[in-house]
Amino acid sequence: MHDLLLRNVRPMAGEACDILIRNGKISGFGTFDAEPGMPVEDGKGAIAVPGLIDAHTHLDKTTWGMPWHVNNRAAILRERIDFERENRVQIGIDPHRQSMRHAIGLAANGGTHIRSHVDIDPTHGLKLVEGIWETREKLDGIIDIEVVAFPQSGVMVMPGTLELLDEALKQGCEVLGGIDPCGIDRDPKGQLDILFQLATKHGVPIDIHLHEAADLGAFTMELIFERIRANGMQGNVAISHAFALGMNDYLRVGRLIDEIARLDVAILTTGAPSASVPSIMRLKEAGVRVGGGCDGIRDTWGPWGQPDMLDRAKIIGMKNGLRSDIELAHVLHVVSKGGADVMGLEDYGMEIGCAADFTLLTGETLAHAVVDIAPRPLVVKGGRVTARDGKAIVEAP
Numbered sequence: 001m002h003d004l005l006l007r008n009v010r011p012m013a014g015e016a017c018d019i020l021i022r023n024g025k026i027s028g029f030g031t032f033d034a035e036p037g038m039p040v041e042d043g044k045g046a047i048a049v050p051g052l053i054d055a056h057t058h059l060d061k062t063t064w065g066m067p068w069h070v071n072n073r074a075a076i077l078r079e080r081i082d083f084e085r086e087n088r089v090q091i092g093i094d095p096h097r098q099s100m101r102h103a104i105g106l107a108a109n110g111g112t113h114i115r116s117h118v119d120i121d122p123t124h125g126l127k128l129v130e131g132i133w134e135t136r137e138k139l140d141g142i143i144d145i146e147v148v149a150f151p152q153s154g155v156m157v158m159p160g161t162l163e164l165l166d167e168a169l170k171q172g173c174e175v176l177g178g179i180d181p182c183g184i185d186r187d188p189k190g191q192l193d194i195l196f197q198l199a200t201k202h203g204v205p206i207d208i209h210l211h212e213a214a215d216l217g218a219f220t221m222e223l224i225f226e227r228i229r230a231n232g233m234q235g236n237v238a239i240s241h242a243f244a245l246g247m248n249d250y251l252r253v254g255r256l257i258d259e260i261a262r263l264d265v266a267i268l269t270t271g272a273p274s275a276s277v278p279s280i281m282r283l284k285e286a287g288v289r290v291g292g293g294c295d296g297i298r299d300t301w302g303p304w305g306q307p308d309m310l311d312r313a314k315i316i317g318m319k320n321g322l323r324s325d326i327e328l329a330h331v332l333h334v335v336s337k338g339g340a341d342v343m344g345l346e347d348y349g350m351e352i353g354c355a356a357d358f359t360l361l362t363g364e365t366l367a368h369a370v371v372d373i374a375p376r377p378l379v380v381k382g383g384r385v386t387a388r389d390g391k392a393i394v395e396a397p
């Protein structure tokens with residue numbers, strides 16, 4: 001772990017000061033003399049915030065840095081899933097190389113932590129997860145990666161997937177994923193009972209993709225709530241996307257949010273422009289933990305997205321119709337501390353004793369930084385400079 005004296009920065013856009021880092025942790029804010037041999041960086045008055053967190057992504061999928069993927073297919077969920085599963089090897093999407101590109105891009109843009117869903121299906125077994133684990137090892141000290149064992153193609157409709165999920169959790173995936181128990185598996189009781197049993201067996205949290213909208217998604221949420229209560233998993237379940245919370249029925253959504261808050265369910269949003277998304281301000285008012293993610297970027301699903309959580313903050317902010325400075329500061333919270341709260345990162349933050357994981361931002365205020373999306377002047381992980389002026393210290397393959 002590293003020592004560093006970072007001069008002249010504005011923590012959370014407040015008063016300028018120095019940050020003293022000892023042994024990879026923040027040890028003081030104020031004015032300090034450099035100690036012999038201690039590296040010194042000049043922050044030049046930039047804003048300092050804790051490292052950005054991509055708490056919902058798919059590191060195994062991007063075509064970033066590869067030839068342009070020509071997409072002329074229909075945008076139906078099941079078709080996207082099947083096309084990707086059947087063609088990813090032939091297209092050349094190597095999970096290790098591509099996840100390196102994706103993760104290094106995030107690190108260059110201020111990222112310090114990732115939660116990535118990684119596909120598990122009978123066609124690929126655990127190969128995709130193994131590729132991400134190799135990346136995690138190579139990027140140790142640059143960006144932390146948590147892996148969700150993700151049954152992208154379904155559980156009940158894909159025999160063999162359950163056993164692979166079990167093995168992935170045995171081998172070290174930290175979180176169990178799930179997907180649209182009605183829409184993809186057509187067997188909500190079947191999928192959800194299996195997921196909760198498996199999570200309880202391995203003592204891991206669940207993070208379930210729920211694209212199901214409106215009444216169908218609300219019905220699935222209620223089934224999830226029942227199983228959280230039955231298995232005592234309050235505080236250990238996240239719902240990703242949660243498009244049902246974007247439905248146009250204020251009272252129904254309010255009742256769902258009340259239960260989400262009571263059961264301490266976390267919500268992960270990508271601000272998907274093509275869907276109805278949960279209101280991050282309404283969730284904030286209810287005290288719900290909310291993180292953000294860039295989702296799949298430039299993959300066979302679609303061409304959009306950047307490996308940059310400030311870019312994603314802007315998308316989430318625009319999709320939520322946010323304008324005021326306080327609201328824009330909250331979007332920044334969603335892609336930083338919000339993700340840490342969902343992932344349970346205990347030493348995360350801009351306080352003495354926290355891990356020295358942060359990024360500098362250019363701008364007068366937090367809102368200004370979110371809107372401008374200027375290259376990050378400096379990124380620090382564990383007290384070590386990991387990126388400078390938008391470029392990481394490690395080269396992507």
Ligand SMILES: O=c1cc[nH]c(=O)[nH]1
Nearest residue numbers: 058061209295296301
């Ligand atoms: O289920 C999903 C949703 C978005 N992107 C994916 O790769 N999978």
